[in-house]
Amino acid sequence: MANTLPDNWNKLTPEQKLDWRLAAWSSPEGKPLNTPQAVANFTAATRRYIDVLKLREPDRVPRTLILGDYVAHYAGSNPGEFFYDYPKAIAATIKFCKDFDIEYGAGGNFMPGKLFDRLGYRLYRWPGGALAPTQGFQFVEGEYMTADEYDALIADPESFAMRVFTPRVMGALGGLGMVPSFFGTVELPFVPFMLAGFSAPPTHEAFKALLEANQIVLEWFGANAQLGAVTMGEMGLPGTMGGFSKAPFDYLGDSLRGTRGIMMDMYRRPAKVLAAVERLVPMAIQMGVGAANGSGTPFAMLPLHKGADGFMSNADFKKFYWPTLKATIEGIAQEGVVPMMFVEGGYNQRLDIIAESGLPKAATMWIFDQTDMAQAKAKFGSWACIGGNVPASLFKAGTPEQIGDYVKKLVDVCAPGGGFFLSPGAVLDQAKAENVHAYLKTAKDLGVYR
Amino acid sequence: MSQQLINAITEMQEEEAVALAQQMLDEGASPSAVLDACKQAMDVIGQRFEKGECFIPELILAGEMLSQVAKIVKPHIQQEAAEKKLGKVVVGTVAGDIHDIAKDIVVFMLDINGFEVTDLGVDVPVAKFVEAVKATGAKIVGLSGFLTLAYDPMKETTAAVKALDPEVKVMVGGGQIDEQIREYTGADAYGKDAMAAVAIAKGWA
Missing domain, CATH: 1.10.1240.10 (Methionine synthase domain)
Structure with missing residues (x-):
């Protein structure tokens, strides 16, 4: 639920902004919490989360999940139904939330499939679309921006996103490429000529598609509200994901140039890569902050991809990847939103670089995947909270005893002093129910501070 | 020079x-x-x-x-010099998974290191692996998968190629693959990157 920021917002410090947002997020006031139990759960879970962020000892270790298709699989539904059959997806998600002893909202991959159909989205394939209903949505690797388009991107990244990239990855929005400049708004005689620029039929089609797509999203919001009436209203499970953003290098490398393209650009045109990632920082900040403003949940997740160990040298990480990611993290934190880095792969070679870079204290969250958690605790513990690292493989192929042992070791190493939350290291698409139960129970039993 | x-x-x-x-x-x-x-x-x-x-x-x-x-x-080149190959390897990203970057690097490194590689591409059904092993007589199969949805197809593919020829060795690798999944799938080895795949294949050749 959106918050209206106070009038003196621009005079507040980043800490005051963060505290204002956290207070609004964690307050039961104005939330659709319908039972005393829901209020109690909500209050305890949000307080626990804030304690961890602030590097204080909570009552016990907060237990989070990063859920993908597992919610659907567990409840006897499938990923295709989670894209196309809202009532089934809602029922399945409620079943999941009730069957497991969780304390934060758990969405799974509940997505508006019709939206991607309407837009003709080509950047992904999804279940019930080009993929079988049993499969998970997947990215389609490609070169969506050519090497000679760097100057156009750098000159105006927002225009490039709208007029060049979007028409390539959304077939129904091809007409956005013909949308004229809005420079003409400034003088009365200019305006008619500016509007004449909207005459092309593909532009009309694109705007029609956008309106219909927006309608689909609003319906999907309605379905989410129905789900929230149960998970929030009855169970008091707070949402912890307010929005998303990306590292500028990943925006450029994952989505625009593709892996092969960006890796060769690092040698063939390094100056262009650096200029481009710098130009993308304000957009990356705005994306994280804007979504948190809209949702009222002041946490923005940044899934990190191409900066992982093995992808590039530390020298290249320091040159190409980290400076603009750091600027993005700082920019988001400056507005009182918590950047939550989902650090995919291993980051063992990068911990020192990040720890020594002077990021604000008690203002960021780090979910690690295959990073050594003792090292992460030693290097991040004094200034940022950490979690993650319970392997996806263990959820699928391990036993309850094995996963219990793993959680116990993590709690022993990372929980002392606070600043630790339990999380898987990767999105859960596949798991055994008994392993998820063991994961949750072990941390509840052993992660108690007082 | x-x-x-x-x-x-x-x-x-x-x-x-x-x-x-x-x-x-x-x-x-x-x-x-x-x-x-x-x-x-x-x-x-x-x-x-x-x-x-x-x-x-x-x-x-x-x-x-x-x-x-x-x-x-x-x-x-007048005529292709008959280069002595170390062995034949069949490689592919398993059914359901469409990721190719890491798989392509493995194929490239195996090729450059003297293996004759049959690259089946991505989202490869079990039957296609079996056919390729049959057609090429390869004794080494490399299964790639980025996502956790690759776990079960890897297990099924390993079982199928070993049912065809128990001498076939299978190696697995990819983003969320580790020793635990190696055991789960019944594969013979897990490699963490392309050079590990080369070392494993050389050990079997």
Whole structure:
């Protein structure tokens, strides 16, 4: 639920902004919490989360999940139904939330499939679309921006996103490429000529598609509200994901140039890569902050991809990847939103670089995947909270005893002093129910501070 | 000059490497001398990769340099020299998973290290792996998968190729694959990166 920021917002410090947002997020006031139990759960879970962020000892270790298709699989539904059959997806998600002893909202991959159909989205394939209903949505690797388009991107990244990239990855929005400049708004005689620029039929089609797509999203919001009436209203499970953003290098490398393209650009045109990632920082900040403003949940997740160990040298990480990611993290934190880095792969070679870079204290969250958690605790513990690292493989192929042992070791190493939350290291698409139960129970039993 | 070519490739001097290869041919060097230099350069890059001194950009750029050199060498080759191969390997990303980057790097490194590789692409059904093993007589199969949805198809594929020929060895790798999943799938080995795949395959060849 959106918050209206106070009038003196621009005079507040980043800490005051963060505290204002956290207070609004964690307050039961104005939330659709319908039972005393829901209020109690909500209050305890949000307080626990804030304690961890602030590097204080909570009552016990907060237990989070990063859920993908597992919610659907567990409840006897499938990923295709989670894209196309809202009532089934809602029922399945409620079943999941009730069957497991969780304390934060758990969405799974509940997505508006019709939206991607309407837009003709080509950047992904999804279940019930080009993929079988049993499969998970997947990215389609490609070169969506050519090497000679760097100057156009750098000159105006927002225009490039709208007029060049979007028409390539959304077939129904091809007409956005013909949308004229809005420079003409400034003088009365200019305006008619500016509007004449909207005459092309593909532009009309694109705007029609956008309106219909927006309608689909609003319906999907309605379905989410129905789900929230149960998970929030009855169970008091707070949402912890307010929005998303990306590292500028990943925006450029994952989505625009593709892996092969960006890796060769690092040698063939390094100056262009650096200029481009710098130009993308304000957009990356705005994306994280804007979504948190809209949702009222002041946490923005940044899934990190191409900066992982093995992808590039530390020298290249320091040159190409980290400076603009750091600027993005700082920019988001400056507005009182918590950047939550989902650090995919291993980051063992990068911990020192990040720890020594002077990021604000008690203002960021780090979910690690295959990073050594003792090292992460030693290097991040004094200034940022950490979690993650319970392997996806263990959820699928391990036993309850094995996963219990793993959680116990993590709690022993990372929980002392606070600043630790339990999380898987990767999105859960596949798991055994008994392993998820063991994961949750072990941390509840052993992660108690007082 | 072949040492200069080796250096140009290992130092990622793309234009210089291609120019040197052309110069060698112009000055009468045999195509095989040029290709040998490329191979030596790749050995150096492979060793650096293993030691954590070079990374994905270098592997991808080296691959690009090699394909450019191969293009200029090709017209000079009278007949394909029958190179002795270490063995045949069938590689693919398992059913349901459409990721190809890591798989492509493994294919490239196996190829450059002397294996005859059959690349089945991505989202490869179990039956296609079985057919390829049957058709090629390969004794090594490499299964790639980025997502956790690859776990079960990897298990099914491993069982199917071993049912066809119990002597076939299977290696698995990818983003969320580890020793636990190796055991789960019944595969013979797990490799964490492309050089690990080469070392495992060499051990079996």
